[in-house]
Amino acid sequence: MxxxxxxxxxxxxxxxxxxxxxxxxxxxxxxxxxxxxxxxxxxxxxxxxxxxxxxxxxxxxxxxxxxxxxxxxxxxxxxxxxxxxxxxxxxxxxxxxxxxxxxxxxxxxxxxxxxxxxxxxxxxxxxxxxxxxxxxxxxxxxxxxxxxxxxxxxxxxxxxxxxxxxxxxxxxxxxxxxxxxxxxxxxxxxxxxxxxxxxxxxxxxxxxxxxxxxxxxxxxxxxxxxxxxxxxxxxxxxxxxxxxxxxxxxxxTMSARLERQQTSALKVASWLSQHPKVAQVLHPALACHPDHQLWKRDFTGSSGLFSFLLHPTSEAQVFKILNSLKYFGLGFSWGGYESLAIHCDPQLIRTNPKWPDQGNIIRLSIGLEEPHDLIADLSQALNI
Ligand SMILES: Cc1ncc(COP(=O)(O)O)c(C=O)c1O
Structure with a gap:
């Protein structure tokens, strides 16, 4: 070809x-x-x-x-x-x-x-x-x-x-x-x-x-x-x-899924970046990401996986947020047609330099659902 x-x-x-x-x-x-x-x-x-x-x-x-x-x-x-x-x-x-x-x-x-x-x-x-x-x-x-x-x-x-x-x-x-x-x-x-x-x-x-x-x-x-x-x-x-x-x-069908997941993830990430309970959204396609220029230089787009950092809160509160999500499954892996969420802190193992303990990180894998539904779901969960 x-x-x-x-x-x-x-x-x-x-x-x-x-x-x-x-x-x-x-x-x-x-x-x-x-x-x-x-x-x-x-x-x-x-x-x-x-x-x-x-x-x-x-x-x-x-x-x-x-x-x-x-x-x-x-x-x-x-x-x-x-x-x-x-x-x-x-x-x-x-x-x-x-x-x-x-x-x-x-x-x-x-x-x-x-x-x-x-x-x-x-x-x-x-x-x-x-x-x-x-x-x-x-x-x-x-x-x-x-x-x-x-x-x-x-x-x-x-x-x-x-x-x-x-x-x-x-x-x-x-x-x-x-x-x-x-x-x-x-x-x-x-x-x-x-x-x-x-x-x-x-x-x-x-x-x-x-x-x-x-x-x-x-x-x-x-x-x-x-x-x-x-x-x-x-x-x-x-x-x-x-x-x-x-x-x-x-x-x-990967290209069609990725295009939709890219657009939806950006919508959800942008919404999260304005949320008062969110300290930082970790998504390289957002202009505020520290490596955004590198992303623009090397990548032609972004997939549906990103994370966000909550303002410091208790682990119990993080569990409450995750447990109240309706459209995000709680589970490992990512890239499927269904949205997933996990909290990342137990996995954040870093050696020299260590990961700075700045708050709790939640990772989302955005699936093929309507982004408005996902945003509404996150909104009710974060307000819990
Ligand atoms: C970045 C990355 N690499 C590799 C793997 C391993 O893939 P698998 O679950 O197929 O073993 C994962 C799984 O989550 C991953 O996130």
Whole structure:
């Protein structure tokens, strides 16, 4: 498909191989472990594309191709969850004696994986302040192998100057990784900025219906692809064809959902920013956000996830607010068609600099409901 075609058109038409579809609009769910060979001579030949189901069937190929186009990547590896997609490339590229730099705002379970398992493998790690990428050089050591970013952070919404970090990393042979779940491969294209691995929790916007766990790792070069594919093959990584089918189906409507969620989230965020009980709205597309200029430079839009800070209040009051919401479900994850809310404080783990204890943060994932209904719901809850 021509590069000049819009992403909207691409999402509707790519990965629709007529030979596989046989007239249908969507591909079949193709389940397989054993692949039969016609001749014994071919069993151990390196030629066949598939010798065992673990490499995936046509539905996996279609999904990989779709993400590859969306992320403008060299290749894409699918993983059984977003978290697995964050940890896999680290395991693929790092060896004993290496050092990894982690953004201080990375997804909590990614942080937990690094804290619990990297030391066991004799891999060191440190954190850097995502909003202070200018001093990244101060954190780099002679054995730094990778820099892991998440922009914006999915709770506190700080942005990282990705091109600035890439510029420092490239000259030093350091791999760069970005958790691109908020940008969804739609609003941010890290590979085009020179990032080596763009990671998504496809469980969020690509799936869009809160019923599949999946991750994607897009690679930026043949070199990155080689190191990741090796680990993918050797570790037995696999996602089910049913899940691949569901995510491919979700991806077809992602642009329409994201456009509505973007508009609705901005309406809700703007309303919250005027509310007397709200100290600050953490949404990078609002002009008052400290990283707004960076967002304007690097992103083409904003998704439906943002947070807000209440003026200091008791935990009991925060629970009261959350418990009185009617249209916001209380639950983890985000990017589905239904709105969700959580309080973030128990998850706000930060190392050097620590998260300043400024009040209680509530995170909202805005779904497809009418924004006026969501605002009315928040209004009654905040006035409780
Ligand atoms: C930013 C971010 N990355 C990764 C993940 C992990 O995704 P999954 O739930 O599919 O493991 C999440 C999940 O909430 C997330 O918010």
């Amino acid at each position: 021509s590069k000049n075609v819009s992403d909207h058109t691409k999402l509707a038409h790519l990965s629709r191989d007529e030979e596989v579809l046989q007239g249908a609009v969507n591909p079949p769910v193709h389940r397989a472990s054993t692949i039969l060979f016609e001749r014994a001579e071919d069993l151990y030949s390196s030629k066949p594309k598939r010798s065992y189901g673990i490499v995936g069937m046509s539905v996996h190929d279609s999904l990989r191709e779709a993400f590859c186009t969306l992320e403008q990547a060299y290749s894409v590896v699918l993983a059984p969850s977003g978290l697995a997609a964050c940890t896999m490339p680290l395991l693929a590229i790092c060896s004993a004696g290496d050092h990894v730099l982690l953004s201080n705002n990375i997804y909590g379970p990614t942080r937990r994986f690094c804290e619990n398992h990297l030391p066991r493998l004799n891999i060191e790690f440190d954190f850097f302040d995502p909003e202070n990428s200018n001093n990244i050089l101060e954190h780099i050591k002679s054995n730094t192998k990778a820099i892991f970013m998440e922009s914006p952070g999915s709770l506190t919404m700080e942005l990282t100057d990705i091109p600035a970090i890439v510029a420092v990393a490239k000259g030093r042979n350091i791999w760069t990784l970005v958790d691109n779940t908020w940008g969804a491969g739609w609003f941010l294209k890290p590979i085009t900025m020179g990032v080596d691995f763009s990671i998504q929790a496809a469980s969020k916007y690509p799936c869009g219906h809160s019923d599949v766990l999946m991750g994607t790792i897009a690679t930026g070069s043949k070199k990155a692809d080689k190191v990741l594919q090796r680990f993918d093959t050797d570790s037995g990584n696999f996602v089910s064809p049913d899940d691949a089918w569901l995510v491919l189906r979700g991806l077809r």
